[in-house]
Amino acid sequence: MLKTYQALRRNGVIGINERNITYVNALNPRKLLVRVDNKLLTKQLAQAADIPTPELYGVIANARDMKHLPEMINHPDGFVVKPAHGSQGKGIIVVDGPLKGGWRLSSGRRIKLEDMKFQINNMISGMYSLGGQTDMAMIEYRVKFDDVFGKVSFKGVPDMRVIVLKGVPVFAMLRLPTAESDGKANLHKGGVGAGIDLATGLTMRAMQHDQLIDVHPDTAHPLENIQAPYWDDILLMAARSYDVTGLGYIGVDIVLDREKGPLLLELNARPGISIQIANRRGLRFVLEKAGALASDKLTAEERVAFAKTLSEKAADAGEPVIAPV
């Protein structure tokens, strides 16, 4: 993989060192990282700025809060419990609804109140937080995933990732779960990434394990020309995530709810660089163009309008495209 990236550098592909030095370290002040590392804070900041997120049902930080658990989870359509400082899906409990004195997990298994309390105690003791610091368990609305991406997902949760430089969306992709990724949309777990054209919200081309592919590996459905609904809203939510965090280089993760439309799931201050393979295009050109803009003087709407000019279809004809690998 290292070799692939070296070969791609001349096509404007940035590597992990360049990402870290020029973007992450330079544009994401350490003291602000708590805004994305603590999911409760992210949610509160987003709510204050009218960026929709899954509704918060409650927070459990100690034994006293635990007494209120039964009221917090009294939702016939299920709920999700997650560690506020968690990452990579660790510790997350997705409950579909009640089942015979307990609850049915998304995996189909049953969980009883005592077992749920046990897992929540593990969460708040810091089992899933970086450095093992004490944590909080957040209880929130369970997203009812829209089936627009049903034909290109395998048993899991698709999401959209938008890379945002100083408030300007520069790259986007649709991440799709596969049998291999076990319902997770993470690319390193074997999920599929499909580049999304910024101007139209249409998927362009896709990859799995850093290799280009045309159809979903499990459903065999073509991955090109799928329309991401609410595309303008998604771009606007991504652009506004900069205003509420002050972080100059972020990955914005958005899911699509059947009734509520796009919801912000989380923000990432160290977004991965494989998105370049999914777009078959390096990030450098768009990062430099967006970076040269005095974006702090523009409204989120103006930044979205600019983002659309970064679309490959609108881009300079001279820009190199990565050859199929």
Ligand SMILES: Nc1ncnc2c1ncn2[C@@H]1O[C@H](COP(=O)(O)OP(=O)(O)O)[C@@H](O)[C@H]1O
């Ligand atoms: N509210 C929710 N409703 C349904 N599924 C969720 C919800 N929150 C998280 N998930 C599932 O858990 C995964 C990880 O959640 P996320 O908030 O991104 O935390 P992490 O930092 O662990 O990646 C999501 O990709 C999704 O599959």
Ligand SMILES: [Mg+2]
């Ligand atoms: Mg995530």
